Amino acid sequence: MLEPTPQVLAFDVFGTVVDWHGSIVREVRAAYPQVDADGFALAWREGYRPAMARVARGELGWTRIDDLHRLILDDIAPRFGLGDLGEDERAHLNRVWHRLDPWPDVVAALHRLRTRFTLCTLSNGNIGLLADMAKRAGLPWDCILSAEVFRAYKPDPATYLGVASTFDLQPSRVMLVAAHHDDLEGARACGLRTAYIERPLEFGAARPKDVSPRAGNDLHCRDFAELADKLGA
Structure with missing residues (x-):
């Protein structure tokens, strides 16, 4: 001991x-079968550290991870053919991190x-x-x-x-x-x-x-x- x-x-x-990876892949595949779910999950996570670094450098004020996840989602969505998602869909997808x-x-x-x-x-x-x-x-x-x-x-x-x-x-x-x-x-x-x-x-x-x-x-x-x-x- x-x-x-x-x-x-x-x-x-x-x-x-x-x-996180498997969970996001499963949900994205179910909702948006045309999307490269594996690449999408990885790209979303890859934005995590750079976004936190912006807070640490003072470029952003204190920001919750939910809000950083949304910033990253809005940035990567067009790359994966999801640029036309409406607000309700974006908000629901962003909360995949809660699920x-x-x-x-x-x-x-x-x-x-x-x-x-x-x-x-x-x-x-x-x-x-x-x-x-x-x-x-x-x-x-x-x-x-x-x-x-x-x-x-x-x-x-x-x-x-x-x-x-x-x-x-x-x-x-x-x-x-x-x-x-x-x-x-x-x-x-x-x-x-x-x-x-x-x-x-x-x-x-x-x-x-x-x-x-x-x-x-x-x-x-x-x-x-x-x-x-x-x-x-």
Whole structure:
């Protein structure tokens, strides 16, 4: 068992908890069969970091992820033959991010982990998005924390240290669980414990991720079930 034992497990959400790529592909294929759904999902996600960088540089004021997703959607829609979508259709499509499905191992393992740890999100997604997602998918969070709470996007230290402050804990009593090494590096730099989760199909079967272990993480797990095993839940 890790020493000191973490009290709070904070979870990255997009890609770690939920399958954003597969979920978007399924919904776009059903609604717009003429669209390259795989390319559309990837293009939408590729706009994510540049959009957040505009906020970080001050080009945009504080902007929720829902609104950044809409800016990206409006930009890419014409490239995929969706430039004529009306406002109601655009608004509904933009909320696909509220309807993402969890990976198959997630829900049961979270219930196991919740018997021993406090579980919270630490996502760049906004609170309304994360709450809708949790309600739909049955994600048993004790608390929903978001970049929206801290007015800073990961990997800003304010996000990681904000979790520890919220629960009045030393950073070492918080563990970030994520499928992204840059996120985990940011957490470690702030004194948090870290667990890497393999999500080789995050970007789809045609673009498998390298999920080999890297030094520095406290745990490296195939999925959430293995995380629960290793943490004794």
